[in-house]
Amino acid sequence: MFTHDFVRNAYLAGTFIALACGTTGWFVVLRGQLFAADALTHVAFVGAIAAAVVGSDERVGLFALTLAVAAGMATLGRRGEADDAVIGTVFAWILGIGVLLLAVLATSSAGGTGVAAANALFGSIYSLTPSGSRLAAVLGLAAALGVLLASRPLLLATLDTELAAVRGLPVQALAVGFLIVLAIVTAESTQAVGALLLLGLLAAPAGTAHRLTASPYRGLALSAGVAVFAVWGGLALSYAISSLPPSSAIIGLAGAAYAVATLLTRARRRQMA
Amino acid sequence: MNTQLSLNPITDLRELLTFPFMVNALEAGTIVAVLAAVVGWYMVLRRQSFTGHTLSVMAFPGAAGAALAGLPTGLGYYMACGGAALFMRRARGSIRRTYGTETATIATVQVVGLAAGFLFLSLNNSVLGGTETLLFGTFLGISRGQVLVLLIVALVALALIGLAARPLLLETIDSESARARGLPVAILDTGFLLVLAAAVAATSQITGALLVFALLVAPAAAAQQLTMRPGAGLALSVLFGLATVWLALGLAYFSIYPVGFYVTSIAFALFLAARLARAIRTRRA
Numbered sequence: 001m002f003t004h005d006f007v008r009n010a011y012l013a014g015t016f017i018a019l020a021c022g023t024t025g026w027f028v029v030l031r032g033q034l035f036a037a038d039a040l041t042h043v044a045f046v047g048a049i050a051a052a053v054v055g056s057d058e059r060v061g062l063f064a065l066t067l068a069v070a071a072g073m074a075t076l077g078r079r080g081e082a083d084d085a086v087i088g089t090v091f092a093w094i095l096g097i098g099v100l101l102l103a104v105l106a107t108s109s110a111g112g113t114g115v116a117a118a119n120a121l122f123g124s125i126y127s128l129t130p131s132g133s134r135l136a137a138v139l140g141l142a143a144a145l146g147v148l149l150a151s152r153p154l155l156l157a158t159l160d161t162e163l164a165a166v167r168g169l170p171v172q173a174l175a176v177g178f179l180i181v182l183a184i185v186t187a188e189s190t191q192a193v194g195a196l197l198l199l200g201l202l203a204a205p206a207g208t209a210h211r212l213t214a215s216p217y218r219g220l221a222l223s224a225g226v227a228v229f230a231v232w233g234g235l236a237l238s239y240a241i242s243s244l245p246p247s248s249a250i251i252g253l254a255g256a257a258y259a260v261a262t263l264l265t266r267a268r269r270r271q272m273a
Numbered sequence: 274m275n276t277q278l279s280l281n282p283i284t285d286l287r288e289l290l291t292f293p294f295m296v297n298a299l300e301a302g303t304i305v306a307v308l309a310a311v312v313g314w315y316m317v318l319r320r321q322s323f324t325g326h327t328l329s330v331m332a333f334p335g336a337a338g339a340a341l342a343g344l345p346t347g348l349g350y351y352m353a354c355g356g357a358a359l360f361m362r363r364a365r366g367s368i369r370r371t372y373g374t375e376t377a378t379i380a381t382v383q384v385v386g387l388a389a390g391f392l393f394l395s396l397n398n399s400v401l402g403g404t405e406t407l408l409f410g411t412f413l414g415i416s417r418g419q420v421l422v423l424l425i426v427a428l429v430a431l432a433l434i435g436l437a438a439r440p441l442l443l444e445t446i447d448s449e450s451a452r453a454r455g456l457p458v459a460i461l462d463t464g465f466l467l468v469l470a471a472a473v474a475a476t477s478q479i480t481g482a483l484l485v486f487a488l489l490v491a492p493a494a495a496a497q498q499l500t501m502r503p504g505a506g507l508a509l510s511v512l513f514g515l516a517t518v519w520l521a522l523g524l525a526y527f528s529i530y531p532v533g534f535y536v537t538s539i540a541f542a543l544f545l546a547a548r549l550a551r552a553i554r555t556r557r558a
């Protein structure tokens with residue numbers, strides 16, 4: 001199956017996107033920011049549609065909108081106000097704009113609109129171009145490395161904000177920087193797994209790791225490993241079964257890993273009791 | 274639609290009501306607005322917005338799965354939402370965990386549901402056409418039967434909330450003291466999630482799976498910006514919800530753009546206005 005270019009592209013991009021999602025996701029879960037991540041992924045969809053309406057490259061819209069919303073959430077969060085209700089209301093509105101753009105797209109140009117929308121929502125990892133997948137790999141690797149390099153201060157700032165501030169860590173800058181990295185990961189991964197399913201790559205591997213180990217570095221490694229496993233396995237499965245969409249297979253495997261981890265922790269607890 | 278907005282609101286309104294599909298849409302919208310506003314008020318207070326969002330997304334695999342299995346779509350909505358609610362309740366209730374890991378469960382449930390929905394659609398060979406309606410809703414094709422089902426679901430859900438209004442409020446604000454007073458905390462919690470699931474399933478038939486939030490969160494959040502008194506807050510929430518739906522349906526009728534855009538924008542505008550009003554009030558005080 002690796003004789004096909006599109007499969008190689010998918011594996012190249014998918015591997016590094018998975019690495020980035022696994023490491024970033026571990027911190028997202030630790031910081032309790034999954035709802036914010038969810039909002040960002042939905043915003044990414046609107047960005048992709050907006051780019052299609054304007055007729056520019058999909059990536060421009062993806063990055064512009066996710067970065068803008070991440071920056072907005074970071075500034076709102078500074079005053080401690082960006083709670084559930086605010087996130088929910090804002091992203092419902094942005095999705096509403098997405099619906100408007102879909103309608104504009106449908107009335108302005110004939111054909112191709114449904115495809116653009118479906119790709120943005122559910123991803124199309126098999127239609128990545130060679131240059132697109134190389135860019136995804138570079139960005140994914142950069143995001144993963146960035147998170148790993150900042151992991152010590154980020155860990156302290158997450159677990160004990162007061163202590164981190166006393167030690168002179170730039171807590172505020174770390175929080176903003178983390179959301180920016182999350183936005184980059186979101187924008188890049190949306191092209192591969194889609195806006196709706198990306199949350200699964202952020203949440204399920206990280207959730208698995210948090211269940212199985214409390215040690216940060218083992219957890220980060222496990223989270224990245226599960227994400228990569230889900231992508232590799234999912235791609236192979238969907239290649240073998242043609243009616244199975246790749247994103248569904250990837251998310252299915254990631255979800256299965258999480259279910260296994262849950263059962264394992266339960267069994268372990270029962271043994272101890 | 275080849276309709277023009279005249280300057281006379283009475284004739285506009287009369288024109289709106291001449292079509293049965295518009296009457297159905299207005300009735301369904303009204304029912305859904307009241308239900309979502311009341312249930313949403315509790316949801317926002319309980320900080321379960323993420324859970325609510327996940328439930329709303331479950332409507333998508335529910336509908337897609339029902340279409341694949343040849344069952345009525347409405348049944349799929351309710352079954353998927355109810356099932357997800359019970360699953361999340363069980364996953365949460367069994368072990369004490371941090372907020373982060375709890376949301377990991379919720380998020381995983383959400384995307385596995387979405388992936389399943391996408392799979393159902395692709396098995397059903399209807400990837401493009403169905404998706405948009407399922408996710409973003411339509412108000413054109415609502416039948417009398419659907420309105421009736423909505424009314425029954427809403428009445429049952431509202432009756433349940435009405436019966437448990439005070440204990441639910443106490444359980445929401447201070448679950449420890451509710452437990453100490455001998456209230457059935459676990460039953461209240463599960464019951465509320467099921468009512469939320471029913472409300473979400475009902476609402477998403479009108480607004481689509483992704484836009485439920487406009488009616489569920491925004492009116493309630495706006496009301497809670499203005500008052501924390503339960504009675505007044507619930508009333509305001511319902512008022513905001515109704516205003517949103519009626520205005521949106523009216524505007525959508527006279528324009529070419531989808532109702533979802535109007536619902537979310539009006540709801541967001543109301544929320545912003547409520548926030549502004551509170552900011553002005555606190556500055557004065």
